[in-house]
Amino acid sequence: METVICATDAGREGELIFRLVYRLAGCKKPVKRLWVSSLEESAVKKGFDNLEPGSSYDSLYHSALCRQEADWLVGINATRLFTVLYGGRLLRAGRVQTPVLAMLAKREEEITGFKKEKYFTVHINCNGMDAITEKTSSMEEAEKIADSCQDGKAVITSVTSEEKTVMPPELYDLTSLQRDANRYLGFTAKQTLEYAQSLYEKKLLTYPRTDSRYLSCGMEETALCILHEVLKLLLTEEKEEPGMDTSRIINSRKVTDHHAIIPTKLFNKGYMDKIPATEQKILYLVAARLACAAGEKYIYRSLKAGISCNGHVFTVSGKTVVHNGWKDFQDICKRFLNSGENDSGRGTEEGNLPDISEGQVFENVQADVSGHYTKPPLHYTEDTLLFAME
Numbered sequence: 001m002e003t004v005i006c007a008t009d010a011g012r013e014g015e016l017i018f019r020l021v022y023r024l025a026g027c028k029k030p031v032k033r034l035w036v037s038s039l040e041e042s043a044v045k046k047g048f049d050n051l052e053p054g055s056s057y058d059s060l061y062h063s064a065l066c067r068q069e070a071d072w073l074v075g076i077n078a079t080r081l082f083t084v085l086y087g088g089r090l091l092r093a094g095r096v097q098t099p100v101l102a103m104l105a106k107r108e109e110e111i112t113g114f115k116k117e118k119y120f121t122v123h124i125n126c127n128g129m130d131a132i133t134e135k136t137s138s139m140e141e142a143e144k145i146a147d148s149c150q151d152g153k154a155v156i157t158s159v160t161s162e163e164k165t166v167m168p169p170e171l172y173d174l175t176s177l178q179r180d181a182n183r184y185l186g187f188t189a190k191q192t193l194e195y196a197q198s199l200y201e202k203k204l205l206t207y208p209r210t211d212s213r214y215l216s217c218g219m220e221e222t223a224l225c226i227l228h229e230v231l232k233l234l235l236t237e238e239k240e241e242p243g244m245d246t247s248r249i250i251n252s253r254k255v256t257d258h259h260a261i262i263p264t265k266l267f268n269k270g271y272m273d274k275i276p277a278t279e280q281k282i283l284y285l286v287a288a289r290l291a292c293a294a295g296e297k298y299i300y301r302s303l304k305a306g307i308s309c310n311g312h313v314f315t316v317s318g319k320t321v322v323h324n325g326w327k328d329f330q331d332i333c334k335r336f337l338n339s340g341e342n343d344s345g346r347g348t349e350e351g352n353l354p355d356i357s358e359g360q361v362f363e364n365v366q367a368d369v370s371g372h373y374t375k376p377p378l379h380y381t382e383d384t385l386l387f388a389m390e
Contacts, residue, residue, distance in 0.1 A: 012064035012257065019061050033057055042265065060257065070095050096389075103388055107377060114376035122146050122369055124307070124314055126154050126362040129353060131307045131314035139371070146367040149309040154362040158306040166298040168326040170213035171249055171260035172289050175386050177208070177282075180289075182383040184337050185281055189382050195282045196261070202275070203266050204283060210258035214251040222265065223249065227294055229268045230287045234332050242328075244294040262290050281337055288333035295326030303353050309365060318353035 022031070031054030036047040071094065078093035120142035122133045131154070136142050172180075177196065181187040187195070196208035215223055223246045231241050249260070263286060272280055299322040307314040324331075380388065 012060050012067070015057055015060040016064035016068065030054070067095075100385070100389060103385075104380065107380060111376045111379065116373045116376070118371055118373050120369055120371050122149070122312070122314075122367060124149055124154060124309055124365045124367045126307060126316070126365055127354065129305075129316050129356075131305075131316040133312060133314055139369070142369045145312050146369050149312060149365060149367040151364050151366075152310050154307050154309040154314070154365045156305050156356055156358055156360045157308045159356060159358050160304045162302045163322065164300055164302055166300075168248065168293050168295050168297070169289065171215070171262060171293050172286055173211050173213045173260060174208055175211070175390055176213065177261055177286065177289075179383045179386050180285060181282060182381060182386075184285070184334070187278070187282075189386060191278070192282065195279045196286075199275070199279050199283055203264055204271060204275070205267075205286060206260075206262055206264060207258045208261055210256075210261060212255045212258060213260045214254040215249055215259045215262070216255050217250055217252045219259065220246050220250055223262070223290075223294070225265060226263050226267060227290060230263065230291050233269045233272070233284075233287060234291055234329055243296060244291075245296075246294050249290075249293050261286055263287050284333065284336055288329050288336075291329040292326040295329055296323065298325040298327045299323040303356075305353070305356055307362075309367075316353065320352055 032051035033054050033056065034047050034051060036043050075092075075094040078098075079091065082091040082093060083089065117137065119135045119137050120139055121135055122142050122145045124131050133142075133145060170176075174193065174196070178187075178189040178192045181192040182189065193208065196205055199205035200208055224244075227244055227246065228241075231244075235241065263283065267283070267287065272283070275283065301320045301322055302317070303319065304315065304317040307316065378384070
């Protein structure tokens with residue numbers, strides 16, 4: 001054999017292991033790298049047709065070597081140091097677990113040391129709209145404002161309307177998939193990785209251990225083909241396929257070891273009933289994210305009004321959806337997974353407001369006072385911890 005073809009795991013660790021074995025074997029032959037992120041036959045064949053020189057991946061090797069040396073120099077030595085200092089009890093230190101432990105300890109300290117404080121807000125009802133004042137720590141002051149406004153006249157002093165756009169989300173990398181699987185399904189990060197790995201081995205999902213959220217140039221045709229199958233799954237037969245744009249998910253400069261996680265060309269509606277329910281949900285989540293990422297913009301109109309009543313200032317806000325865009329696919333996915341994010345609270349921006357205009361008057365408004373307590377920071381969930389780590 002004139003050339004050695006490297007076909008280990010296409011990542012930092014795989015590159016490091018190969019170079020170590022290559023050197024120990026005393027091999028001097030030139031190296032070609034087989035680089036694939038999918039086990040589909042077509043992807044493997046394409047990889048063999050486009051072998052790259054091993055030198056093209058020197059940076060991956062040096063990156064892995066740097067991480068390994070950090071684990072030795074910092075992790076192992078620090079672990080020995082603290083174990084000896086604290087009486088021989090094993091105390092592990094490492095480049096990942098130590099800062100994560102510090103974040104957890106800091107959050108626990110913030111929670112246990114938190115002292116809740118009561119505050120009050122005054123509400124007035126203006127033809128079904130719930131307008132509120134700023135927070136106040138004085139119950140007497142809040143009651144005084146409510147008494148002053150009860151059965152009084154309220155006038156809209158300002159109306160601000162703004163059209164806002166939310167771009168489609170990026171594709172999944174492993175961390176973002178683990179976060180959403182924890183948020184919507186209650187899966188741990190470990191479970192999500194196991195299910196995704198199983199789908200990868202069944203050739204239904206691309207390589208899951210990735211930190212990239214884009215696809216490489218040249219994958220547009222593949223993405224469109226898979227997207228067509230995804231839309232068959234998400235949409236009912238009577239609905240036409242909406243306009244999709246794959247250009248925003250293609251960016252080779254933002255692809256590191258592996259491209260983003262997407263279904264493979266083998267994915268179709270018929271496979272959903274042939275795999276375990278847990279894997280089915282992960283596959284559905286990934287498929288829906290591809291549709292979201294290539295979907296249209298979500299556009300809404302934000303409305304905020306200032307209201308004056310007997311010299312006191314109240315505000316009310318809300319929004320109206322102009323074009324649901326990519327959120328259509330997100331909503332379909334949530335319904336399939338029996339998951340939803342509940343938005344509650346008086347006077348939040350989620351409510352719809354009636355047609356209002358500056359100078360509009362409301363007679364005989366009803367006022368009331370509500371009391372609340374400040375809340376401590378929440379304990380980390382796997383979702384929020386992964387976000388903090390990232």
